[in-house]
Amino acid sequence: MSEDLDPSARPRRRGQGELEAQVLDALRAAPGPATAHWVQDRLPGDLAYTTVMTILSRLHAKGAVSRARSGRSYRWLASADAAGLAALRMRRVLDTHADRDAVLASFVTALLPQDEELLRQLLDAATDGGS
Secondary structure (H helix, E strand, O other): OOHHHOHHHOOOOOOHHHHHHHHHHHHHHOOOOEOHHHHHHHOOOOOOHHHHHHHHHHHHHHOOEEEEEEOOEEEEEEOOOHHHHHHHHHHHHHHOOOOHHHHHHHHHHOOOHHHHHHHHHHHHHHHHHHO
């Protein structure tokens, strides 16, 4: 097998979720709203500008970033952190299934005991705070 065909010789490909988290991290480190070029310069690897724009656009559609027109381009600002992005993904999965009860029940029954306890505490706190 030649080196050109060896998958271990190629750089590891990042998943979309990993790229989104890296873009959010870069935006959260920005001193204010940032351009896509600014974000691109702070990401590891050699990502194309179009890839960064695609990720920013997807994050905008998810509500994880906001944008404001700046000339012919946009300046971007994180409105969620990595945990918030994960929560948005979970919410979207829940929203795409007709049987929400079954999805939630399946999720809860698959939780580790310590996660189930944390969820109970969070729900109790939300209930106490809403009364």
